């Protein structure tokens with residue numbers, strides 16, 4: 001087994017909601033610090049735990065994902081790991097060189113050029129000028145900002161700052177690499193390059209990665225801490241389960257009309273032949289048939305409608321679309337309602353929660369009549385924790 005590079009024991013950090021009180025506590029702590037602060041594990045009025053009792057160990061070759069909603073304490077934990085702030089209680093032990101990409105542009109001196117900043121940051125990481133000289137061309141190439149390398153960093157775009165930051169942090173081959181949400185501002189080409197670089201350095205590095213993008217987290221992390229109000233509410237190597245838990249905190253059952261010309265309204269949608277319910281969300285088992293019953297009310301329809309029904313995952317990425325109807329479902333003069341069932345057999349969406357959007361348009365020219373998001377949600381059940389949107393029924397035979 002590889003050596004432990006990061007060891008965190010019962011780490012806690014409290015903050016105060018009010019600046020004045022915070023300053024007063026600061027003075028008091030300073031005084032009591034001299035005689036030994038005995039209240040470090042207790043909260044005083046207006047204080048709260050930004051980090052509470054977090055413990056973990058990370059070895060070379062491992063990548064820990066820190067996930068949780070806004071304000072959960074992820075960045076605070078990273079800042080403690082990076083030595084930017086001190087914890088109130090607990091202990092952090094880090095071995096080796098630490099590369100960190102924390103806040104956009106943090107760690108850069110804005111009035112210095114990109115090149116000068118590379119030397120500065122390299123020196124902070126503990127490299128000699130000679131070592132940096134050997135690496136600098138690679139860093140500039142990796143960041144793809146050669147044209148701008150002698151321009152002050154304050155004039156860089158946010159993507160350029162991240163490119164430079166990541167290039168320095170990753171090319172210097174640190175033992176520990178700390179990455180906060182920053183990759184979110186890089187363009188796709190750069191993000192792909194970063195992932196490739198992370199894959200290359202990971203065997204020799206321990207990485208702590210904070211992100212709100214679960215596809216990114218599942219792509220690189222082999223263990224997760226799910227945080228909520230400073231505490232770890234899930235911790236372990238079951239990345240799929242952690243992501244599941246993260247998502248179920250954001251179930252949204254509100255449907256909304258994005259566009260309507262008033263000619264047709266959705267009256268009802270129902271999932272048929274469901275397996276069960278959890279918190280009002282109908283459940284299906286993987287491999288079941290997905291059967292949706294729609295009821296529309298016609299107000300003043302003059303054209304034959306086509307129905308485009310699509311399925312979105314929890315990240316609001318479209319994962320599938322039903323073929324639209326090519327024939328009219330009812331002759332328009334017959335009724336003031338359109339009711340139909342649409343069915344897809346043998347659902348192979350992997351486990352997780354999905355939502356449904358619908359667009360009703362004129363069949364002849366696709367002109368929209370009604371567009372609604374989140375008209376229904378459903379959950380697919382399966383015993384294996386998989387992340388990709390499809391789990392394909394498969395058979396294997398040896399040849």
Ligand SMILES: Nc1ncnc2c1ncn2[C@@H]1O[C@H](COP(=O)(O)OP(=O)(O)OP(=O)(O)O)[C@@H](O)[C@H]1O
Pocket residue numbers: 015016017050068069070071072073074075076077
């Ligand atoms: N210097 C500070 N003084 C007081 N409160 C702070 C300070 N820094 C952070 N906090 C508070 O600590 C809590 C945790 O913040 P933190 O930035 O760690 O959350 P996060 O999980 O990184 O959130 P996000 O997903 O939004 O980046 C928040 O309630 C925040 O307001």
